Amino acid sequence: xxxxxxxxxxxxxxxRESDDPRWRRANITFHVAALAxxxxxxxxxxxxxxxxxRSMAMRPGLRPGVIGVVEIVISLxxxxxxxxxxxxx
Numbered sequence: 001x002x003x004x005x006x007x008x009x010x011x012x013x014x015x016r017e018s019d020d021p022r023w024r025r026a027n028i029t030f031h032v033a034a035l036a037x038x039x040x041x042x043x044x045x046x047x048x049x050x051x052x053x054r055s056m057a058m059r060p061g062l063r064p065g066v067i068g069v070v071e072i073v074i075s076l077x078x079x080x081x082x083x084x085x086x087x088x089x
Contacts, residue, residue: 002034003078007071010055014067018060031055043085047077
């Protein structure tokens with residue numbers, strides 16, 4: 001759920017609210033908090049770190065297809081981490 005909330009904030013900051021710098025700050029702040037939350041489940045550190053990196057690197061003006069492909073990759077990282085965590089338990 002944390003990833004999907006962050007994804008909504010991230011995409012909104014790149015497309016609908018791309019002209020509002022507060023959304024970019026909210027995006028990065030949320031992902032820093034999510035990374036801290038990942039300390040509770042260390043298997044999520046890698047995907048949450050990747051999500052933070054993409055939040056800091058991506059800028060408004062990208063084509064929606066590029067944004068979507070990056071979101072798919074991060075989603076697969078989160079899915080893989082959850083599967084690893086559940087099968088290891």
